[in-house]
Amino acid sequence: MPLNIPGLLISSLKQDIRRLDFAALQKAGYRGAVFDKDNCLTRPDRDTVVPEIEEAWLECQKVFGMGNVLIVSNSAGTWMDPGGIQCESVAANARVPVLRHKALKPAYSCITAIRDYFSSLRVPIHDEELIIVGDRIFTDVVMANRMRDSNRSPRLSEYEDGGAVGKEKDAARNGPRGPLAVWTTDVWEKDATIMRWSEKKLVNAVRRWTRDKEPELDTTRFVKQLIQPQPARTGTIGMMAGLLGRLRG
Secondary structure, eight states: OTTOOSSOOEEEESSOGGGBOHHHHHHTTOOEEEEOOBTTTBOTTOOSBOGGGHHHHHHHHHHHOGGGEEEOOSSTTSTTSGGGHHHHHHHHHHTSOBOOOSSOTTOHHHHHHHHHHHHTSSSOOOGGGEEEEESOIIIIIHHHHHHHHTTOSOOEEEEEETTEEEEEEOGGGGSOOOSEEEEEOOOSSOOOHHHHHHHHHHHHHHHHHHTTTSOOOOOGGGBOOOOOOOOOOOHHHHHHHHHHHHHHO
């Protein structure tokens, strides 16, 4: 299928990256992360990480290592960013590299640029060791599934044995299934409302269609429990607590 959506390997967050358990992801074998920018880490057309997720963003960098976290945007670092000014600004504010790429997500040439980056690291990271986090199905999730589909056959690695060069299947095939697409459903500013509604409907339809054909990966262990805000106290107890607070202040 051209959209590369069937059999989604996806974790849907009903909030944002604060609910991701990065330590659990690393324990499962994921070593690197690709993040979208607009409405995932920043507000649209802004260069700074929204304060609400700053703590989670720092945790991500600490767990994976800053060099293993990459921002891939369809604005910063593209032909829409003359001179790479926004690319440099986002990288400085987010404290991680921003990919410079000519084609927009989910183009295969963009995928190639991502692979080139992670393969250039001192300890290279393979596709199946990545999580790809974003708020759009037709860019971030489709790109992750394209990477997974093009990487389904076991990779062969060369080794030397008694002077003879042989080949063996990469041990990573028994590691994490990936790239793991993480779809953040909350946004910082509303945009493309009709498109987002269409994306959700498509995902629901695909999940119903593939439910019996290809089991979804259980990703619940990668999601932190939702912290419900404490309800405001009312009545006599609430009034007494308020008076005591004023007296202590």
